[in-house]
Amino acid sequence: DVKVTQSSRYLVxxxxxxxxxxxxxxxxxxxxxxxxxxxxxxxxxxxxxYDVKMKEKGDIPEGYSVSREKKExxxxxxxxxxxxxxxxxxxxxxxxxxxxxxYTFGSGTRLTVV
Amino acid sequence: xxxxxxxxxxESNEEEPVHLPCNHSTISGTDYIHWYRQLxxxxxxxxxxxxxxxxxxxxASLAIAEDRKSSTLILHRATLRDAAVYYCILIKAAGxxxxxxxxxxxxxxx
Numbered sequence: 044d045v046k047v048t049q050s051s052r053y054l055v056x057x058x059x060x061x062x063x064x065x066x067x068x069x070x071x072x073x074x075x076x077x078x079x080x081x082x083x084x085x086x087x088x089x090x091x092x093y094d095v096k097m098k099e100k101g102d103i104p105e106g107y108s109v110s111r112e113k114k115e116x117x118x119x120x121x122x123x124x125x126x127x128x129x130x131x132x133x134x135x136x137x138x139x140x141x142x143x144x145x146y147t148f149g150s151g152t153r154l155t156v157v
Numbered sequence: 158x159x160x161x162x163x164x165x166x167x168e169s170n171e172e173e174p175v176h177l178p179c180n181h182s183t184i185s186g187t188d189y190i191h192w193y194r195q196l197x198x199x200x201x202x203x204x205x206x207x208x209x210x211x212x213x214x215x216x217a218s219l220a221i222a223e224d225r226k227s228s229t230l231i232l233h234r235a236t237l238r239d240a241a242v243y244y245c246i247l248i249k250a251a252g253x254x255x256x257x258x259x260x261x262x263x264x265x266x267x
Contacts (some may be wrong), residue, residue, distance in 0.1 A: 047200075078255070086201075088258040103253070133200050135255075145191065146255065148200035 046070075049134050049149035053079040062121040062154050066134030072075050073139035075108065075117035076146075077101075086133065092117055093139055124156045161245045166262040175232040177261050179245030182226045188247040190221060192230045192255075196241045201257070204230065204243070232263075241263045 050065035068075065076091040078101075088101030090109040098109050106128060110118045117136075121128055134149040162180040169175040181190065191206040205212055205219045207228070212219045218231040232239055232253040 076255075085259070086255060088254050091254075135200075144200075145203035146193075146208055147203065151198070151200045153198075 047136055047147050047149040049132075049152050052150060054122050054152055054154045056121075056154065058125060058156055059149065060121075060124045060152070060155075060156075064119040064121075064126050064132055064134075064154070066075045066149055067115050067117070068117075068136040069135075070136060070138075070147065071114065072136035072147075073114070074137045075111065076135045076137075077107075077119045078135065079103070080133055080151075081130050089119065094129070106143045112145055121154075123133065123137050124154075126156050128151060128154065129156045160256075161247060161258055163243075163245055163258065163261045164260050165259065166264065168237045168266060169232075171177045171237060171265055171267050172234050175235045175239070175265075176262060177230040177232075177245075177263070178227065179229070180227050181245070181247055184247055185249075186223050187249050189250065190219065190225075190228050191192050191246050191248050192217070192219065192243060193241045193246065194239075195260070196239040201244065206248075235263075235265045237267060239263060 048070045056062050074093050077087045077089040080086050085101050089107050092098045092111040095114050108120045132152045135146045137146045138144045189206050192204040193201040194203045205217050207219045220229045242260040242262050244257045
């Protein structure tokens with residue numbers, strides 16, 4: 044089965060820490076995404092990447108950065124974690140194509156910032 | 158972005174079919190209709206998608222109205238493992254952003 048793997052299911056970090064969330068996909072997909080999901084707010088796009096070393100801001104990029112040095116890996120970085128970044132973080136990937144193929148999601152990382 | 162409207166929740170008995178409706182009256186010609194589901198504490202899972210014609214796969218069927226302003230996801234024989242939140246969303250052919258609405262929470266009773 045093709046997969047998107049997120050490095051941690053649960054993470055607890057302290058306010059002010061630098062946090063790295065890793066995502067790896069084995070499908071040779073060009074596009075990769077980071078979303079956060081909060082009750083009542085649905086999924087919100089943080090950043091996405093359509094190729095190695097390319098990145099685009101999503102709807103809520105403040106307080107986050109990303110890195111894509113290799114096609115299969117897309118990292119989300121919280122520069123200085125804050126309590127309002129406590130959330131479920133979801134990584135996804137898809138083919139870059141004119142047809143709207145489905146997205147494949149990871150299992151999510153539930154981050155708690157204390 | 159075109160929006161979708163779904164009922165908040167639906168109940169079904171195990172091994173019975175489930176029909177999940179979705180309204181998308183402002184759909185544009187380049188919008189694909191996608192369905193995802195999310196089990197508790199899991200990431201969303203792709204179920205099916207279509208453009209104009211009805212679609213079938215091993216998980217479900219998708220029936221699309223002729224005017225494309227509504228669609229129905231059909232789970233042919235619900236199992237307890239199908240209990241999840243089901244999201245109907247519209248995605249442009251070259252689009253890169255998913256907008257999930259509230260979805261429909263499906264409860265399957267044994």
